[in-house]
Amino acid sequence: MTLTGSLPAVRWPGRLAAAWGILFAIPSFVWATGTTFGADSTVSPTLVQLARDGVPWFIAVLVVTGLLKLFGAVIGLGLLKPRSRWAGRTLVFCGGGAAILLLWHGGLFVVQGVAVRAGLLTVPSEMNPLVGWYLYLWGPWFILGGLAFAATVALHVRGSADRPLRLFGLAGALGALVLSVAATAFGIA
Template identity: 65%
Template structure:
């Protein structure tokens, strides 16, 4: 379900985006800007991949498959928690009057603070819990725990770089 909006917006529809997503992003989708359409498609497929990782975390596997599952679970948890946390913190700062935003973005603050941020945080907590439970059931706890940490660290580094460069 989480991937559906990305695919819908990638096809040119902005259903549901007009009042809940930044106007600049809606414009990119409406204008069918090629790089942004590609990002929407990639995002949709990454969300589907995330669903497969989530399902994999419910089935114990050994060897390389188990380590890769934990690596992806740790990365997903970190990306979702970071992304949602940024939405919530920014929303709180705007609501408190500490940070100002353009008039067209002010109406969206509530959506990011009360819907999108918590939604991403809930997903991150779900991945973190599933990954921790998977590691707890695994024979090589120490080994797979390192893969989870590597996934989390890599995801955090990627998120920080994208934030600093203005991409994310």
């Protein structure tokens, strides 16, 4: 097993990424049980109703997203130590992708929230009370997670002797960007 090299002693971004993933997974699992604590005033009423009604496909989405968030925590922790070439490259690819997905998603919430507040966009009346939550809570929360993953990947790559490692981070980031732009263009995001 060839390790990718020594890493810098700065560990807080990886720990922050891991904590972000764990903390953000909790609501997904709680809401999958049909308990909508914390969601009633902060999340789209349509989504809250799907959780309350126990709609099977939506419960599956909540569980899968909760598991993905926990996987993100593993990625954040995994990037704290040197790894074999294959494992290090896989972690950097996934971490780069996570950074862009989270930054894009949070950025959309913030930009859309600012546009609604400025009167440039309108939303259905039932969504008006939620604009502030998406602008001031959810958007910045996603951006925080994205920045934590970006910093973790950057530190891992910087401290590595594996030169092509940067390409794996770039590939993950570009893949996530293409996926995010396509989802937004098709109205999925």
